[in-house]
Amino acid sequence: MHRRHSIFLLALLSCMGTAQAAREPVLKQIDLPHSYYWRELYLPQVTTGPGSVSFLPDGDALIYSMAGSLWRQRIDGDTATELTHAAHAYDDQPDAARDGRSVVFARYDGNAIELWRLDLVSGSEKPLTTGGAVNVEPRLSPDGRQLAWVSTQGTGHFNLFVADIDASGLRHVRNLLGERKSTLDRYYYSAFDHAINPSWSPDGKTLYVVSNPEIAWGTGDLWAVPVADPAQRRKVLSEETNWNARPELAPDGKRLLYASYRGRQWQQLWLTTPGGAAPLPLTFGDFDRRNARWSPDGRRIAYIDNQSGNTSLQVMDTLGGASHAIVPTTRQYKMPMARLVLDIVDEHGERTPARVAVLGNDARAYAPRDAWMHADDGFDRKLQATETHYFHCASPCALDVPAGQVQLWVQHGFVYSPWRKTLQAPAGRTTSLRAALQAQPLPATFGDWISADLHIHMNYGGHYRNTPANLAQQARAEDLDLAYDLVVNKEERVPDIASFRTDADPASTPRSLVQHGQEFHTSFWGHLGLLHLGDHFLTPDFSAYRHTAFASPYPTNGAIADLAHAQGGVVGYVHPFDTLPDPVHDAVLSDELPADVIEHKVDYIEVMGFSDHQATAQVWYRLLNLGFHLSTGAGTDAMANYASLRGPVGLNRVFLDTGGKRDVDSAMAALKAGHGFASNGPLLGLLLDEGKPGDTLGTTGRHHYRVALRSPVAVEHLELIHNGKVVKTFALTGDHRQFDAAGDLDLDGGWVLLRAWNDHADPQVLDLYPYATTNPVWLGEHVLAPSARDDAAWFASWLSRTIEAAAARDDYNTPEEKRTTLDYLSQARDAYRSLAGGEASTRSVQGTP
Structure with missing residues (x-):
């Protein structure tokens, strides 16, 4: 180590x-889709504030996690005593034994999360699991003889485990419910059911859990599982939970406490009964309360909230609701x-x-x-x-x-x-x-830039509570000029809908502009970024959500793009491709991008985003080869209130040459015109006969180029790309962070851009690998690349597969919706077929939506 x-x-x-x-x-051993959800919403994270809490038996003291350690503090005191501090590891999710002599907890060491036990008398620590799985949410039975927890052991899925526990450790370890594969097609969740959030009934006979048999959306319903006969499990309450409902029965056995959104945007505490009575709210507020625990006598509830933005620990009286923060003013370290x-x-x-x-x-x-x-x-x-x-x-x-x-x-x-x-x-x-800090900007001759992250989610169910003012501060720390918050649903919620507005947010500063746009969610057609909307938020915010009232694939992305353009919006495809689409071998290919491009409904594509930059660039190059003036944007897709995120804000950004103007209108004009470059680190400058990216020059002949590279990290490859092919490779020297060159090339029309990339990751770039690309400089009006016919045929084949997928859907609301959808896709495919056959098409040239 x-x-x-x-x-x-x-x-x-x-x-x-x-x-x-x-x-x-x-935690690569977890075999579940969409890790950016379950990792933040379910697994413990390192936060400077408290994360999880457990009462000690007297009800007057707590053990809680904070900053990677476990701490003990009296409710009426301000001194926290550090109980654990492991090198190379972080501790969380404590559960104190009823005799007050020990506490079990989860420890993350970078490879796995194992369960440990701390002896509160001697201070000794011993592992309870050692198999290299992810083990979380340990809960001791009231008599201290059994332990329930959630583990990926053996499957990679979150399953409910129970074992006997004594001084020697765990015995008779068993998966209580076993593995079950759902008959439903799920998108955000595994095909295999899970069981999470266990807690014991006061008599130690029943576990209350969250599980999702035959549930398509959300983490499932609240269930009661008899430990002696788990086949007799009983549904308590149906609800779309979101990883951390954590139901817990009161010591009196009559009230079931849990955290829920229940149609709201923020998670609060609710009460139902073991029989599943209609839930009633216990707490209120536009912030989250979660990870709640009853005191042993039922007179208090401890929980974690994020009202201040960061996490904090609160204790509330069950009767009357008076609460106060548990603040570790003094810390006694180990x-x-x-x-x-x-x-x-x-x-x-x-x-x-x-x-x-x-x-x-x-x-x-x-x-x-x-x-x-x-x-x-x-x-x-x-x-x-x-x-x-x-x-x-x-x-x-x-x-x-x-x-x-x-x-x-x-x-x-x-x-x-x-x-x-x-x-x-x-x-x-x-x-x-x-x-x-030392600056190394590009020479001013290459442009006067502002930087923009076009794809941020201010709040998305994370540990923290973000605000536009804090988002502006995050952007400022990242030297980001424009932060675009895209309001979007997380299944039934739309977390930032209250912040949506068509003008600049009042929290903007002279150095960091905050704007609110929209992401249209349909994982069938591909996701859209809707920027610069001039009138209202578009609803529904999603389509093709199977097993819901919005199951229909209509509206298509093209229909939504029309509505966005009607109010002055700018439309882009976001986080497009993790791999290069294969019209021949892909099991399903339903992405609508080619149709929307040829129908002039797309203004930009996130060549750099939460996807593979090189795979997306290959699709982009083929579209450029057909003469489509499709600009690159860039967006991190950062969930900016996460403790564990693919980020930070501004990780993927586009530099827009606005001539020094810092308003959103100028930024959007530069974005649509292709005046700029996208990057996760390297800065690129390109001049071709003094023309900049987005400009159009003469068609053929000899052209003079000037290129510049300035980068905070070493760059391995710097190349000029002409019509999708490398025509000039620059030999970088020194530290590979700064380079300037000029020369001449014979070019025969089409387009030219400059790109920088590395073969592999760099620990200083929190992304797949360093990458940057300029927009193209165009060589002539409407000049197609030599490979245009082949590229058009490829997109025609792609759309044939999209038509096949769309025709197979049986959940359109009306026959007219299906007919409209298939006609639109067929028209686009026919246009590509015409191009593949060498026929002229007005759709093959730059146009306005």
Whole structure:
């Protein structure tokens, strides 16, 4: 473990920036789709505030998780005592035994989550599971003789396990409900049922869980499962839960407490009965309350909320509802600590916010007490013990770290070089340090840019509660000029609908503009980004949701694009492709992109987004070859209130040449015109005969190019692409972070762009791999590439498969919806067939929707 830690520090903090090949998902042994949901909404995460809580038997003290450790604190006190502190690992989800002598908990070490037991008398810790699975939500039976928990052991799915427990550990371990494959086609959830959120009845005979047999959406219903005869399980309440309902029966056995949205946008506490009586709300508010636990006498409820934005621990009186925060004003650590004060300044000596990663000598991440801790969604296990954790520092910021060696990494967008520092922090003392950032912008001749992330979700069910003002601060820390919050549903909820507006959000600052748009959700046709809407939010916000009232594949994306354009909107395809579509071999191919492009309903495509950039670029190149002036946008798809996200905000961004204007109208005009480049790190400049990306030049002949590269990370490949083919490869030297070149090329029409990319991941770019691409410079009006006929035939084959998938759907609301859909797709396919046959088509040239 120490060797891996040292390698990680060398890779992350050195100036070499060598790309690495083995970036893998966090907890890759889990076999469930859409990890960005269950990882945040279900699994424990490292937060600077409290995460989970358990009462001690007297009901006057709590054990809770915070910042990767377990802590004990009296309800009437302000001192928290650290109980666990494991190097290379983070602890969460404590459950205290009724005799008060021990606590079981979950420990994440970068490879797995195992269950451990802490002896509260001796302080000794022992593992209960060691199989390398993901084991979470441990709950001791009232008599302390059995343990229930959720494990992926043996299947990769979340199943309910029960075992006897004694001083020697676990015995008679068994999967209580077994594996069951659903007959439903599920999208966000596994084909196999799960059972999560266990808790015991007061008599120890029944487990209350959340499970989803024959449920298409949500994590399922509330169930009562007799431990001695699990086949006799009984449904308590039907509801669309969202991973963390965590039902728990009151000590009196008459009230079942759980967390729910129940048609609202925020999760609050509700009460039903073991018989499933109509639930009544116990708490209210436009923020989340979750992870609730009864006190042993039933007089109090402890829970975690995010009313302040960060997580906090609250205790509420059951009668009367009076509540107060459990604040660890004083912390008694298990090891000597030191304090750091970090002051970050830009090239002008002015303080600036930035993203910061701090690693202590225990290989654990640290942050200020009030900062939001975030974590990457993948990492190279040869280089790191766990994924990178980071926070946004509003300079100056202060934090406590273990005494000894500390590593720091500061990043402020892409224009600034990463700042790194290794230092010794003396115990009991404060160390102040200044991070002076150095800018390396592109030469001004290449453009006057603003940067924009066109795809952010401000709130999406995560640990934190975000606001437009905080989103503006996140953007500022990432040196992002325009943050576009796309309001969207998470199944039955639309978390940010109250923030939707057509003008700039009042929380915008001169340096960070916040706008609200919309993502149209249909995983049948592909997702749309709807920007710059001038009048209203479009409903329904989704289609083709099987087994719901919105099951019909109509409206198509094309129909929605028309409605968006009618109110001045800008329409794009977002996070398009993880792999290159194959019209011959793909089991199903229903993406509508080719049809909407040839019908001029698409203004941009996220070549860089929550997808594979190179796969998406291959589709984009084929569209460019047909003369479609389709611009690249970029969007991170960051769930900006997550503790564990594919991010941060601005990870994938588009740089738009607005001539220095910083308003959204100018940004949208530049986006549609293709004046810019997309990147997750490298900055690219391209001039072709003084023409910039988006411009149109003469068709054939010799052209003079100038290129520039400035990058915060080392770049392996820098290439000029002509009509989808590499025509010039530049030999990068030095640190591969800065390059300028000029020369001449003979080009015969079509388009030219500049791209930079690496073969593999780089730990300094929290993405699949470093990548950047300019928009094309066009060589002549409506000049098709030599491969245009083949490309058109490929898209015609693609649309044949899309028509096949659309025709097979049996859930259109009316025959007219089906006919309209199939006619639209057939018309587009015929247009591609005409192009494949060499026939002219007005659809093959640039047009306005």
